[in-house]
Amino acid sequence: MAYVIKGDEEKVLKLKKALYGLKQAPRAWNSRIDNYFQKNGFTKCNNPSMFEDFKKAMTQEFEMTDIGLMSYYLGIEVKQMERGIFISQGSFAREMLKKFKMNNCKHVSTPVECGIKLSKHEEGERVDPKIFKSLVGSLRYLTCTRPDILYGVRLVSRYMESPTTTHFKAAKRILRYVKGTIDFGLLYSSSNEFKLVGYSDSDWGGDVDDRKSTTGFVFYLGSSAFTWSSKKQPIVTLSTCEAEYFAATSSVCHAIWLRKLLKELHMPQEDATEIFVDNKSAIALAKNPVFHDRSKHIDTRYHFIRECIVKKEVQLKFVKTHDQVADIFTKLLKNEIFSKLRALLGVTGN
Structure with missing residues (x-):
């Protein structure tokens, strides 16, 4: 169905601002961030998504203001500590819990229940796919600084087209885990x-x-x-x-x-x-x-x-398997093993 204005049938609408979810949005965002970096002295690498300030790269004079500027565009909180640089998404996590009415929930020690077997053919009532996709999308964004929830998020992502209450319960468990680790993030120590x-x-x-x-x-x-x-x-x-x-x-x-x-x-x-x-x-x-x-x-x-x-x-x-850090991305783990691998990833509290 086409949108036509009488008398202007030969004209088309010009999109001035790409909206989230449209095919044009990623390109519009890439164009905007590309222009910003190049205007501020950055040079694009052969990898099209990477930029480098060669002047600062040679002198090694990186300022926290530069990191803060980058984090502003990504919505990530950056804190300089004696141990190194700590990045997190605590504010986003709190807003997410509030949005899905889980800010007063009881927390759990792991994002995925050990022994659970999810399937596309789970019994139970159907859940509104829009709500489920919104929840999963929010959790996906949180994995920018929380790789410890990545396996659980990828697991529930398989059921976005026709989610049931069982799938929704599994997704909400990840929120319960986030509730107990809301100030966790990644610590990048100097080296x-x-x-x-x-x-x-x-x-x-x-x-x-x-x-x-x-x-x-x-x-x-x-x-x-x-x-x-x-x-x-x-x-x-x-x-x-x-x-x-x-x-x-x-x-x-x-x-x-x-x-x-x-x-x-x-x-x-x-x-x-x-x-x-x-x-x-x-x-x-x-x-x-x-x-x-x-x-x-x-x-x-x-x-x-x-x-x-x-x-x-x-x-x-x-x-050895018990030292395999990547285990946390492929399977369900008991609390003791999960906590050990989470620490090896560098995910820790503020």
Whole structure:
């Protein structure tokens, strides 16, 4: 249906301001932030979403006013402390709890109930998808500084089209967890160590509807986690080894991209980037191309990992499961293990 004004049938409306949810909105926002940074002396890197102030990069004179300006546009709170820089979204979390009438709820120790199995075919009354999408969207934004809730948010995101009271209850549990950790955020401690290190993990067939697995990874510069992911794999894997191998391949691809980016930011990684995996069979499969019977059904694009190992760009190393930080992005965890991995991520109270 077209909107037509009599007498002006040949004219079109010019959009002066892109509204949230429209296809034009991301482009309009990118254009605005791009113009702002370039007017203030920043230079765009080869990565189109990255900017650098070369003058300050050379003198290392970064001011908190610059960080504060960036955080203003992102809606993130930044606090300079003796231990380092603490970033959080406490105000946003409080507004979110108030919006969904959960500001007086009882808090819980983990964002997802251990042992829960959600499905698209859950019994129960249907929930208004608009309310559910609004809740999930708010939780997604909170993951900017709260990677500890990422797995739970990705889990409930699968059911936005036709949510039930069971799905809504699972989403509200994440709010109850946020209630008890409302002042938590990420602490970036000062360090002279800029070695890139990653952790890669996967569950196996965790989605009860299509039996696809979840890939999770996190990368550190020194002791600080700065990029993470929790995403369902695009194919159904036939074993734990295969699921871990695919997860490792995704991690390697991200590591190669990060190495190129860090080189552009004057922090080149001379040694191979270590990626820790808790499955010895997946490591062996990545290093040994002779395993034809076990791997001939695997798409060739996933064997990219072998080329990177040969070029000594990455190195897969074994880590025990209880020290696998990426576990927090792939599966349900008991409180004790969850708290340990959350601390290793750098998520802590103010």
